[in-house]
Amino acid sequence: MKVAFLTLGCKVNQYETQAMREILEKDGFLSVPFEDIADLYIINTCTVTNIADRKSRQMINQAHRRNPDAKICVCGCLAQRDAVSLKAVPYIDAVIGVNEKQNISGIVKSIFSNKTQVLDVSDIMSQREYDSLKISRQDERVRANLKISDGCTNFCSYCIIPYARGPVRSKSLDDIKKEASVLAESGIKEIVLTGIQVASYGKDLESSTDLCDAINAARAEGIKRIRLSSMEPRILTDEFCSRLSEIPELCRHFHISLQSGSDTVLKRMNRKYTSAEYEGYINNLRRHFDRPSITTDVIVGFPGETASEFEETAAFLKKIGFLRVHLFPYSKREGTPAAKMGGQIPNSEKKERLSILSDIQKDITYEILKSFVGSKDRVLIETEGTDGFSYGHTDRYIEVRCQGKPNEFKDVIIMSVDREILTADNV
Numbered sequence: 001m002k003v004a005f006l007t008l009g010c011k012v013n014q015y016e017t018q019a020m021r022e023i024l025e026k027d028g029f030l031s032v033p034f035e036d037i038a039d040l041y042i043i044n045t046c047t048v049t050n051i052a053d054r055k056s057r058q059m060i061n062q063a064h065r066r067n068p069d070a071k072i073c074v075c076g077c078l079a080q081r082d083a084v085s086l087k088a089v090p091y092i093d094a095v096i097g098v099n100e101k102q103n104i105s106g107i108v109k110s111i112f113s114n115k116t117q118v119l120d121v122s123d124i125m126s127q128r129e130y131d132s133l134k135i136s137r138q139d140e141r142v143r144a145n146l147k148i149s150d151g152c153t154n155f156c157s158y159c160i161i162p163y164a165r166g167p168v169r170s171k172s173l174d175d176i177k178k179e180a181s182v183l184a185e186s187g188i189k190e191i192v193l194t195g196i197q198v199a200s201y202g203k204d205l206e207s208s209t210d211l212c213d214a215i216n217a218a219r220a221e222g223i224k225r226i227r228l229s230s231m232e233p234r235i236l237t238d239e240f241c242s243r244l245s246e247i248p249e250l251c252r253h254f255h256i257s258l259q260s261g262s263d264t265v266l267k268r269m270n271r272k273y274t275s276a277e278y279e280g281y282i283n284n285l286r287r288h289f290d291r292p293s294i295t296t297d298v299i300v301g302f303p304g305e306t307a308s309e310f311e312e313t314a315a316f317l318k319k320i321g322f323l324r325v326h327l328f329p330y331s332k333r334e335g336t337p338a339a340k341m342g343g344q345i346p347n348s349e350k351k352e353r354l355s356i357l358s359d360i361q362k363d364i365t366y367e368i369l370k371s372f373v374g375s376k377d378r379v380l381i382e383t384e385g386t387d388g389f390s391y392g393h394t395d396r397y398i399e400v401r402c403q404g405k406p407n408e409f410k411d412v413i414i415m416s417v418d419r420e421i422l423t424a425d426n427v
Contacts, residue, residue: 003029004038006059009046011194011229013076015145017044019133020075020104027105034063040071040108044101045078047164049331053078064091071111075101077164083121097121098150098165102131124166127151128204131169134179137186142382142407143227144188148176148214149195154232156259157270158299158330158338161196168200173209176217184222189407190251190380191218194229211235212243219249224409225380225395227251230297233258234273236281238288245288252289253397256282258296261316262309265302268341275316282320293323293396300357301330301350304343310353317360323368323398324420325361327354369398369417376427379410391421400424 003024007017020042021031032038041063045056056078063072074086075096086095093111096104100120107118130150138144151168152161183191193214195201202209211228218226226249233256244250256278260266263274273281285292298313317325329350332339381392381404389401392410402424404410412424 001029001039002032002036003040003042004032004034004036004063005042005044006034006063007044008052008056008059009044009048009077010196011145011192012147012150012196013044013046015135015147015194016076016101016133017042018135018138018145020044020101022135022137023105024108027108034059035066037067038070039067040073041067042073042075042104045074045076047077047081047160049333051331053082060086060089060092071108073104073107073111075104077161080121080124080164081160083119087117087119092117094118095121098124099127099129099131102133124164127166128169130171134175134182136182138183138188142188142380143190143192144183145194145229146176146179146183146191146218147171147195148193148218149198149201152197152200154197154272155270157268157341158302158333158336160333160335163335165196168197168204170201170204170209170214173213173217176214177220180218180220180223184220187407189223189409190225190227191223192227192229193218197232198229199231199235210240212240212247215244215247215250219247223249225249225251227253227395227397228255230255230257232256233278233281236284238284241284241288251395251397252292253295253395254285254292255295255297256285258316259299260302260305260309261298261313261319262305263312265305265309265313268304269299269302269338275312279320291396293398294320295324295326295397296320296322297326297328298357299328299330300353301345303330303338303341303345305330305345314357314360317357317364321364321368322361323396324365325357327357327361329354365420366417369420369422372398372414372422373416374414376411376413377424379404379412379424381406381408381410389423398422402426 046052071093073094080097083095149170151166201211377394379392379400381390384390390404400422411427414424416423
């Protein structure tokens with residue numbers, strides 16, 4: 001039988017989809033694209049915004065229209081948060097919570113044999129056990145996600161995810177080590193340690209285990225690069241950054257969540273740091289790493305954001321010098337404190353502010369990239385283009401156009417900048 005997956009949302013969902021795919025392939029299913037006619041559709045949903053909810057429901061409906069006779073399983077964050085309404089949809093055969101994806105084999109067998117709807121969603125806020133999901137490969141990629149933690153307890157005022165993912169739960173160091181070794185044996189050369197909040201790794205474990213220990217556990221033979229997914233800034237003490245700098249495989253790219261450069265907005269967001277503290281954390285990284293790439297996320301138009309608060313954010317972007325900034329207009333998320341705040345910003349104003357920050361960031365990015373012209377670097381080739389070049393990234397996660405074959409490293413000299421891509425000659 002054929003199974004088709006659709007993944008919405010973050011790297012954690014991508015990892016969990018791959019894990020479920022491997023489980024069902026062992027059960028004899030053949031994976032096909034979501035656009036194909038399949039016997040089973042699994043939609044791994046996202047609920048980070050109201051728009052994500054709507055997109056998830058649209059994809060469920062699309063799968064049913066494609067093959068009305070197919071079985072449909074809905075899992076992930078929307079399934080966790082809104083299991084009751086999903087269960088009421090007659091053509092949804094299984095609703096699966098975030099910590100129950102590990103049960104996918106038994107659930108699928110049940111809906112095909114018993115032909116009764118399955119609801120497998122636990123109370124996520126009381127969940128303390130880490131799931132048993134693991135992967136052995138990453139299809140058609142040289143880079144693989146390795147999930148090391150789940151859950152978040154930050155409770156930012158705009159975010160629903162802590163209510164969908166529950167408290168922090170960490171994968172054991174031994175399991176991280178085993179999984180990294182298996183991925184290396186499959187040919188993977190770079191892994192991305194990911195989780196809902198990777199900076200909180202180990203906080204639920206009895207020993208004083210932390211993220212540095214997780215990174216060291218992932219240093220399997222054959223893994224040449226270890227990259228970190230998005231992190232909260234408060235972990236970046238001088239001592240912690242010093243420990244990070246002693247790990248040779250660790251990439252010099254750090255995605256450190258900011259959200260606003262205004263202290264008053266940060267307070268309303270419940271972000272638990274000031275702009276000055278954030279700058280200090282970035283300085284710690286720059287003290288211990290050679291020209292690290294710093295990327296971040298910024299929310300524009302948070303409730304009550306005044307013109308002067310917006311200008312503080314614009315000035316902060318210039319001050320820090322981020323390689324890239326993922327800009328998002330604030331989107332009201334029902335069920336969060338921010339949704340009840342006054343001073344909601346009109347969409348037209350959000351759009352204008354996004355445009356201003358985008359223009360500022362384009363100039364910053366270009367100047368940073370231009371500073372690498374004439375320098376030597378190493379690129380992990382990922383794809384071959386149709387233009388006679390291959391494309392890959394440096395450990396700073398800067399895209400480079402050069403010559404080479406996928407999944408091989410090339411030493412290059414940077415020759416020029418074209419928008420946000422560097423062009424290089426092989427050394």
